[in-house]
Amino acid sequence: MTIVNNFYYMLTLSFAWVFIIGLIVGSFLNCLIWRLYKNETLGGRSYCPRCRSIIAWYDNIPLLSFFLLKGRCRRCHEKISWQYPLVEFVTGSLFLVIFQMDRLSPDFSFLLMRDWFLVITLVIIFVYDFRWQLVPMMIVWPMSLVILILNLSLGIPWVTLVFFGALGTIFFYIQYFLTKKRGLGEGDIWLGLLLGLAFPDAGSLLLIMVVSYGVGAIASLILLWLRKKNWQSRIALGPFLALGAIITLIWGERIINWYLQLFS
Numbered sequence: 001m002t003i004v005n006n007f008y009y010m011l012t013l014s015f016a017w018v019f020i021i022g023l024i025v026g027s028f029l030n031c032l033i034w035r036l037y038k039n040e041t042l043g044g045r046s047y048c049p050r051c052r053s054i055i056a057w058y059d060n061i062p063l064l065s066f067f068l069l070k071g072r073c074r075r076c077h078e079k080i081s082w083q084y085p086l087v088e089f090v091t092g093s094l095f096l097v098i099f100q101m102d103r104l105s106p107d108f109s110f111l112l113m114r115d116w117f118l119v120i121t122l123v124i125i126f127v128y129d130f131r132w133q134l135v136p137m138m139i140v141w142p143m144s145l146v147i148l149i150l151n152l153s154l155g156i157p158w159v160t161l162v163f164f165g166a167l168g169t170i171f172f173y174i175q176y177f178l179t180k181k182r183g184l185g186e187g188d189i190w191l192g193l194l195l196g197l198a199f200p201d202a203g204s205l206l207l208i209m210v211v212s213y214g215v216g217a218i219a220s221l222i223l224l225w226l227r228k229k230n231w232q233s234r235i236a237l238g239p240f241l242a243l244g245a246i247i248t249l250i251w252g253e254r255i256i257n258w259y260l261q262l263f264s
């Protein structure tokens with residue numbers, strides 16, 4: 001009985017740690033996204049973009065500080081974006097879900113690393129493309145390489161990775177070409193490469209497309225209906241692809257199995 005209790009105690013403790021690590025990573029991602037956009041280095045303390053005062057460590061605690069400060073800068077009372085606590089909370093939660101998902105796998109360390117790196121990449125793409133309608137290539141290229149290396153370490157044959165990486169790239173290149181470069185941005189082609197390398201199987205890639213184009217179409221219709229956009233507007237594809245990829249990473253296997261058993 002004690003052994004069982006100890007086991008659950010340790011497990012709860014590790015879950016708590018994983019969530020805290022995820023919150024800290026999320027906080028770092030907020031900073032990274034901003035500095036990437038502003039073309040700043042990662043060195044130096046964070047500061048308020050309005051009054052430029054350095055943010056004290058106790059005002060920079062993930063999740064907590066935002067609520068303690070009631071979402072405003074301590075000095076100039078400028079509003080702090082909801083992006084900050086949201087990205088922290090979402091990254092923390094995704095780190096936790098993936099830890100739970102991967103922890104019993106024999107390839108635990110490589111699998112956890114690959115999935116955490118993938119989530120980090122997708123969160124950055126989501127926020128960056130959502131805010132500025134741009135795919136951050138400075139993230140997509142190196143992360144594609146990291147994920148390729150981790151997938152090779154997991155024993156996925158390089159032929160498979162090259163095939164699906166090329167498939168993803170070509171798929172988006174064709175769309176880019178067909179829409180005469182108006183529908184898709186150049187960055188989306190490289191998202192194809194990233195997704196192909198990260199999900200080297202046809203089922204997962206198909207599911208990502210169905211989810212992201214489906215959600216994208218619904219979101220566009222809602223925006224049209226609310227008259228926030230018109231038929232000529234461009235809506236960035238990156239956030240939907242990132243969302244589709246996160247859903248596929250976590251629930252993909254279950255969704256695909258459920259779909260297949262409908263026909264058996």
Ligand SMILES: [Zn+2]
Pocket residue numbers: 048049050051052053073074075076077078
């Ligand atoms: Zn300020």
